[in-house]
Amino acid sequence: MSTAKQVQDESTLADWGYKQELKRDWSLLHNFGISFSIISVVTGITTLFEYGLTTGGPGVMSVGWIVVSVFTFIIGLSMAEIVSAIPTSGGPYFWAAILAPPKHAAFASWITGWFNLLGQVAVTTGITFGCAGLISTTATLNSSYEPTAAKTIGIYAALLFSHGCVNTFGVHILRYLNNSSIIFHSLGVGSLAIAVLAKAPTHMSAKFVFATFYDGTGDPGWSMRASPAYVAACGVLMAQYTLTGFDASAHLSEETQNASWSAPLGVITSIGCSSLFGFFLLLSLLFSIQDFEKTVASDVGQPVTQILVDIFGTPGATALMVLIILCVWHCGLFSMTSNSRMMFAFSRDGALPHFFNKVDIRFQSPIRTVWLAATLSFLLAIPSLGSSVAFAAATSIATIGLYISYGLPILIGVLNHKSFRKGPFNLGRFSQVTGTIACLWIGFITIIFCLPTVNPVTDQTLNYTPVAVGIIMLYAFGSWFIWARRWFKGPVRQIELERNGVDVMDPEAVAEAERTKGIDEKY
Numbered sequence: 001m002s003t004a005k006q007v008q009d010e011s012t013l014a015d016w017g018y019k020q021e022l023k024r025d026w027s028l029l030h031n032f033g034i035s036f037s038i039i040s041v042v043t044g045i046t047t048l049f050e051y052g053l054t055t056g057g058p059g060v061m062s063v064g065w066i067v068v069s070v071f072t073f074i075i076g077l078s079m080a081e082i083v084s085a086i087p088t089s090g091g092p093y094f095w096a097a098i099l100a101p102p103k104h105a106a107f108a109s110w111i112t113g114w115f116n117l118l119g120q121v122a123v124t125t126g127i128t129f130g131c132a133g134l135i136s137t138t139a140t141l142n143s144s145y146e147p148t149a150a151k152t153i154g155i156y157a158a159l160l161f162s163h164g165c166v167n168t169f170g171v172h173i174l175r176y177l178n179n180s181s182i183i184f185h186s187l188g189v190g191s192l193a194i195a196v197l198a199k200a201p202t203h204m205s206a207k208f209v210f211a212t213f214y215d216g217t218g219d220p221g222w223s224m225r226a227s228p229a230y231v232a233a234c235g236v237l238m239a240q241y242t243l244t245g246f247d248a249s250a251h252l253s254e255e256t257q258n259a260s261w262s263a264p265l266g267v268i269t270s271i272g273c274s275s276l277f278g279f280f281l282l283l284s285l286l287f288s289i290q291d292f293e294k295t296v297a298s299d300v301g302q303p304v305t306q307i308l309v310d311i312f313g314t315p316g317a318t319a320l321m322v323l324i325i326l327c328v329w330h331c332g333l334f335s336m337t338s339n340s341r342m343m344f345a346f347s348r349d350g351a352l353p354h355f356f357n358k359v360d361i362r363f364q365s366p367i368r369t370v371w372l373a374a375t376l377s378f379l380l381a382i383p384s385l386g387s388s389v390a391f392a393a394a395t396s397i398a399t400i401g402l403y404i405s406y407g408l409p410i411l412i413g414v415l416n417h418k419s420f421r422k423g424p425f426n427l428g429r430f431s432q433v434t435g436t437i438a439c440l441w442i443g444f445i446t447i448i449f450c451l452p453t454v455n456p457v458t459d460q461t462l463n464y465t466p467v468a469v470g471i472i473m474l475y476a477f478g479s480w481f482i483w484a485r486r487w488f489k490g491p492v493r494q495i496e497l498e499r500n501g502v503d504v505m506d507p508e509a510v511a512e513a514e515r516t517k518g519i520d521e522k523y
Contacts, residue, residue: 029182031262035246035270037181038338040127040331041278042189042324044242047130049285049303053296055453056235057214058204058286064232065282068239069275071441075403076246076271078410078438080264081431083250084423087259091250091342092116093351095409097490099416106490107480112408113346114476116247119401120339123245124373125380126395128163128332131325132156137302138321141314149385156381159329163336164374171365174337181330188323189277193284195320200288200311209286216296218455225455233448240445241399242278246270247406248338264425336373343369349491351484397468400446407442410435 052061082095093113100108132155136147166177197203215221215231223231249266289295290310298306304324308317344366347356360367413420414435427434450469454461480488 029179031249031266032269032273033178033182034334034338035249035266036185036273037178037330037334038123038127038245038248039243039270039274040185040245040327041242041274041281042185042192042327043127043130043331044238044244045278045282045285046134046302046304046324046328047126048238048241050296050298052235052238053214053303054216055237056232057216058209058212058289060213060232060235061238061282062210062279062286064236065239065275065279068236068243069271069279071437072240072243073268073271073275074434075406075410075438075441076268077427078413078431078435079247079250079406080267080425081422081427082409082413083267084260084264084425085421086423087250087263091247091345092405092409093342093346094349094491096412099409099412099420101416101419106488107485108408108412109349109490110351110480110484110488111476112405113351115401115408115472116405117342117346118472119398119403119405120335120342121373121376121380122395122398122401124332124335124339124377126241126398127328127335128159128377129156129381129384129395131159131328131332134302134321134325134328137300137305138318138325140300141305141309141318141321153381153385157378159332160336160374160378162329163333164370166333167337167340167370168365168367169363171363174334177330177333181327181334184323184327184330186273186277188327189281192320192323193281196284196288196307196311200290202290203287204289209283214292214296217453220455222453222455230451234451234453236445237396237399237449239278240403240449241395243271243274244399244402245335245338246274247402248334260423261425264423336370336377339373339377340366340369343372350488396449396463396465397472400449400465400469401472403442403445407439411439414439 056064082099083091086095086098093109093116096112097105097109129152132152133147135155136145136152139145140147166174170177213223213228213232215223215228217223217231218225221231222234246267249263249270285304285307288307288311290307294310295303295306300306300309305317305321308320311317312320343352343356344359346352347354347369356366356368356372358366358368414432417432420431422431446469450463450466452461452463454463
């Protein structure tokens with residue numbers, strides 16, 4: 001990285017009130033790879049393939065993927081414009097503070113930050129717990145191993161520990177693991193899709209893949225109790241959940257060279273490439289189904305595994321499942337990387353205890369937030385020991401929580417567009433139109449994904465997502481009005497305070513400086 005570019009990046013960060021603390025040695029390729037790995041189409045498609053088959057069937061899965069990809073790309077464009085203007089590791093919560101009117105900046109930052117933090121924790125849980133489930137399923141193919149909830153939790157804990165160790169001691173090798181992740185998710189998944197199509201004894205028709213509607217939501221299903229459109233709308237969850245996590249390019253912007261360009265390009269290219277690769281993988285699996293009923297009610301408990309067993313036999317399916325597991329492991333690793341960076345930024349600005357505002361000098365990593373992310377992710381999966389519904393609610397909230405945190409700064413930018421100081425990536429006159437469409441889509445999926453998807457609705461089949469969303473909203477709004485509004489001022493202008501000899505870790509010293517030294521905090 002040239003000295004001029006480095007000075008420019010650090011100067012841009014200083015403009016927003018921060019000094020360079022994280023090592024800035026990530027290129028555009030590395031930044032793209034982080035989001036590409038966290039989106040990890042093979043992770044979402046593999047773990048939610050059964051949901052897609054029973055909630056709308058192949059037609060909804062294929063056409064729904066196209067629709068969701070278009071709207072997600074629109075959201076990505078709006079996000080890219082913002083991160084180009086504000087390239088800090090805080091991501092959405094920092095954007096909300098900068099874009100909002102000064103008197104509402106702290107409130108916007110607080111609400112957005114908690115939705116983003118909790119959504120990220122839930123996504124890390126879903127990815128890594130899904131990986132543990134795939135390991136358990138694969139183990140049954142060649143042995144007498146019988147998976148249990150306790151065993152799966154044990155595998156899950158080991159995976160989280162491995163991710164925590166790499167993020168603690170191996171920051172310098174994250175770039176290389178990032179490169180291997182790109183290879184696994186592109187060449188590996190691409191080869192998998194081609195092999196499935198080439199080896200499959202028979203192929204389903206295009207009509208089956210693009211026009212077959214299947215309602216396996218109950219007896220009678222929701223297509224009878226409500227309408228086929230209701231089932232189809234709920235069925236796009238597979239695609240929308242998969243195309244989540246591209247804000248990682250923003251959270252890694254402080255470690256990315258030429259961040260004002262590299263970070264926004266990382267956002268949109270990761271969405272575009274993931275959409276194309278995901279569609280190819282999805283079509284290869286749908287066209288290669290040998291027996292639809294057998295796949296839906298798979299003996300191995302995993303439709304994708306069943307498809308691979310039907311095509312390649314048990315040994316071949318095992319080898320390909322190992323490839324998938326490697327992809328999901330990388331996905332979980334970089335999800336924790338992104339999660340810990342966001343927590344570090346949030347603690348730096350006072351929303352989390354200052355104990356977590358620490359970058360280890362030796363390893364140049366926010367170690368404390370790495371293990372905070374691992375701990376919270378583990379705790380979120382504990383309810384799965386007694387109830388699959390509780391875990392499903394936790395993973396469902398990931399999609400809504402993250403997209404709400406994406407949508408709030410976009411909405412603020414649309415409503416307060418006159419004060420939006422654009423960066424080099426600029427949508428120009430299309431900025432407001434793009435932002436409005438993005439917000440409307442986020443509002444739509446927030447409502448749809450709170451609806452029940454299994455009939456009849458009982459305590460075991462109730463969609464607890466609205467309860468989880470309600471808890472997050474109650475905490476975020478309640479904590480703000482009860483205590484946080486008294487002290488949380490939004491992102492701290494760290495450099496300005498330090499230049500005036502103020503200890504930014506001491507809230508009283510900061511408040512005194514604002515009163516006596518006239519420091520313009522602007523938030």
